[in-house]
Amino acid sequence: MIQKSIEGWKGTALGLLGVSLFSLLWNITEAQIRYTIPEELKEGFVVGNLARDLGFDVSDIAHRKLRIASESSGQYFRVDSEKGDLSVNARIDREGICAQSGSCLLQLQVVIENPLQLHRVEIEVQDINDNAPNFHTKDGVLKIPESIAPGARFPLESAEDLDVGTNSLSSYSLSKNEFFRLNVKTLKDGRKVPELIVEKPLDREKQSVHKLILTALDGGNPVKSGTAVVQIIVQDNNDNEPKFETTAYKAQVHESAVVGSSVIHIKATDLDEGLNSEVEYYFGAHTTEPVKRAFSVNPDSGEITVLGNLDYEIIKSYTFDVCAKDKGNPALEGHASVQIDIIDENDNTPEIILTSLPSPVPENATVGTVVALINVKDLDSGDNGKVELNISPEFPFKLKPSFDNHYSLVTDSLLDREVKSEYNVEIIAGDFGVPSLKTTNYIHVKVLDVNDNPPTFSQPSYSVYVKENKAAGKALFALTAFDRDTDKNAQITFSIVDSKTNQVPASSYFYINSENGTLYSMSSFDYEKIKMLSVTVQAKDHGSPSLSSNATVHVFIVDQNDNAPAVIYPSTFMGSVSHQRMSRSVKAGHLVTKVTAVDADSGHNAWMSYRLAEATDASLFSVTFHTGEVRTKRSVSEQDDSSQRLLIEIKDNGEPVQSTTVTVDILIEDGFHEPISDFTHKHTEPEKKSSKITLYLIVSLASVSLLCLLTFLVLLVKCARGSRGGSSCCVRRSDSEYKNPNRNLQIQLNTDGPIKYVEVLGGDMMSQSQSFGSYLSPMSEFSE
Structure with missing residues (x-):
């Protein structure tokens, strides 16, 4: 590693930069170089020869293309590609590059080609004392009351020096005066902070303003300094605080007061003069947010007004402190308390609360049975909060108070589900405010069914007409019954009450479907044996206990033509041919004999007609x-x-x-005469024979008349009873188109010829008839 240091000093007299000492230290290690230079070198100043310091021949530098590859720090330096010199390319301001950092290094990357090599160069920029301490505020003002005690400390503005190390800020000094002295504190981070200490009591009347000069010095050589003027204004002593007219204010306001409504005026006075006597009003320091949202204080007039919505039900009263502060310096304050009570208004409707859900009530519930529990409340107070609870009189319920706005909804009369199965009970709550506020609520009450209604047939008795010989198992009739109850209490089962007809149980003749009430025949009927059956049907519900009712079904057997006529005269008991005798001397129209037959059927089926099918001589006889x-x-x-x-x-x-x-053989005889005894008897005793016949006719007519009268009376009584029961005297037709036989009686007397007989004919008014004859033989016309 090669290290090269350059130190420079600046002359202070002419302000010219000169380099008095330049030292180079050479040390080649791993092709890395470090230079040390001062800041603020002139452009073009050669820092060192890179080629030589890196160990390259200067002659090789040109074709190997030595250059700086750094982007950030490369702007401050350039390299001579021919000589290999590294020189300053731009002004280097250490404070601008590294601020007040203790170490300021610039990294350069140097590239040389052919072959390609990369070298790192570090340039350390050293600080020079090129910055003087500076105050941001050249003229500062400090206000100190004249009543301040000696020893009071006031922090002053600190100066700033951009240099570092020994060139940075070192000390402060204060211009000479007799009232203040300077103290310098050193903070943990090394910064020095000046503070002003009061040495002697101040007197504004002797000297109201003090001007001091604060000087900041650095540790450079030569020393640089900066100054600031501190003007100290001695303030008048505000020794009287504002005082309120009373220590506690009370006021009231309606909860419906609009925003801006005046509530109360507060007032305080100050015995000082000037600004010290001018008072402004504020909320106390610990005033809660609800108060600040509800009210405001005019700082000039002291008027307290409504700021937000008031609600008595949320906050009934506000208590807070107010402050009266004068404009003295320092300002003094006076305090008082304010209590504002909210006046309730009827702005809340009563509330109906169901304490319990309404219970279904059985229809047989006793009077006073509890149905639901109700609570009513009103957030207002006084009469506005008193609530009266009422129920519409149309409902079979009433309200029973229990305690403190709690009520029970109870039954007031007997219930009947069949009349009404559910109720929407209207409950009305009204307060005593003016005007009164009302709330309406509905309670749904369901009435439960009780098995208190037996099944009811559509009519008390039924008439059913069934053709005889109808196959067994056929549906005859469907009975209907209705139960006013519901659910299981209305489910009906039909059954036959096992009464006896002709010593035979009714269930042997009929079967009924228990679910739909359809009546079926169990056997075929024979009109000639049974003409009418009565069966009692019971309808029974599934309630507990179950209820039932009965209806009578009259089953009328309708005759069918299943019987042929039977000849009863002339009798063929002794043979298949009846033998008759007749005189040859008879004239035309002579009654030879009378064929009489009966039919076991009835009505039209029993009407008979006679004709001559075959005859030896058809011209002689007629039928x-x-x-x-x-x-x-x-x-x-x-x-x-x-x-x-x-x-x-x-x-x-x-x-x-x-x-x-029937075959009749007639023997015509000559000289055959009617029995003499008969004619003699006729002629000798005509009055006796006529009287006996008349007697028989009278007795027969009297009997028939009496029978008709009794029948009419019975029918009249039955119709009268039926009309009271809502039924009709009419007999209904069935599918068999059977007609109810209203029978009359007809008596026919025949005395012509040798055969004497009386016929009593019975049938309906239109066509049906039956003949019951008393036949007299020629030999005994008066026999029984």
Whole structure:
């Protein structure tokens, strides 16, 4: 390493820079060079020969291209490519480059080519005393009250010297005076700070201003210095602080006061004169932020005004200190306290709070059952905060106070879910302010169902018409029932109450679907055996305990044409042919015989008609269509065969038609006469026979009339009861198109011919009929 040092000194007399000593130290180590130079060298000053110091021949420098590669420090130096000299290229100001750093090194990188080599050169720049100490403020003012005590210290402005080391700031001095002296403190970082110390008491009336010169000296050679004028103004003694009229102020303001509203004036007086007596007003030092946000103090007039929104419910009263400060120097202060109370206004509506959620209430709950707990509050005070809670009278509830604005919502009357299943109870809270403020809230109360309603059938009894011979298992009728309750209490199960008909349980005839109430037949019915069945159906809900109701179903069997007519006269009991005798001397229209048949069916199905199907001589006999009377169509002649066979067909009026036949053999005899006893009896005792027949007719008519009267009365009573129950006396048609048989009676007397008979015909008003006949043989016309 090669090190070369250059030291220079500057002449102080003419201000010219001269180098009195230049020393070179040579030491080649790893091709690194370090030079030491002073700052502020002239441009062109040769620092050293790089070629020689690096050990190169000067003649080789030109073609090897010696140059500086540094960018930052290279601006201060240049190299002669022919001679290899390193010279100053620009002014080097150590304070500008390194500030007040203790060491200032400039790094250069030197490149030489052919072959390419890199060398590092360090140049140490040493400080020279080229900067004098300097005060930033040349004329300083320091105000000191005349009442200041000796020994008081006042810091003065420090001077600044940009040089370092021995050339930097060294000491301070103060111009001579009898009231002050200078003290210099050395801080931890080495800086020296001057301070002024009062030596003797000051008296403004003798000398109000003191001018002192502060001098700062550095340690250079020659020494450089800087000065500043310190003007000390002795202030008048402000020995009277402002005093308030009272130590505590009180005021009130409405919480609705607008911003800028005046609250109170505070006032303080100062016995001093001039500025010492001029007072300004402020909040105390420890005034809280809420006070500063709510109020402001006019510093000149002392008026306290509203600055922000006031809310009694947040802060009811403000207490704070105020300060009255005079304009003396030093300023003196007086203090007082202020209490501002906020006047409440009715600006908060009552609040309704549900302490508990409303509980569902069973409809059988007793009066006074608690439904919900309610709390009401109002943030206002006084009458503005007193709250009255009311409930609309249309609801079956009332409010029961418990304690301190707490209420219970209880039932006031019995509930009925079937009438109303839920309530939106309107609660109204109103305070006693002027004007009064009100709040409305709604409490939803649900009424729970209780099984208090039995199922109800659509009608108390039903009439169902079923055709006989209908296949078993067919649906007959669907009963409907309704339960006003809900959920399980309204779920209905249908069943048959097992009553007996003809000693047979009803469940043997019918089955009912327990869910939908559809009634089914369990067997086929025969009208000729059973014409009507009654079954009791029960509808039962699933409540606990369960409730039920019954309805009666009258099942009417509708007749079908499943029976053929049966001949009862003439009797064929002893054979298949009936034998009749007739005189050859009979005339036309003579009643030979009467065919009588009965049909087990009823109504139209039992209407019968007679016709002559076959005859030996069809021109001789005829059969009456409705009565079955066999009469001669003409007189019997000698040529007519004495043996006549008639085949008579009897048909009913049903669908399909049922029929039967009877064969009648008629023997025509010559000289055959009616029994003498009969005619003799007729002629000898006509009055007796007529009276007996009349008696029979009267008895029959009286019986029929009595039966009709009783039937009419029964129907009248039944209709009267049915009208009170809301039902009708009309009998409903079923799908079978069955007509209710309103039967009448018809009595027919026949005395023509040898056969005497009385017919009692029964049927509906339109077509149905049944015949019940009492037949008299020719030989015993008065037999039973």
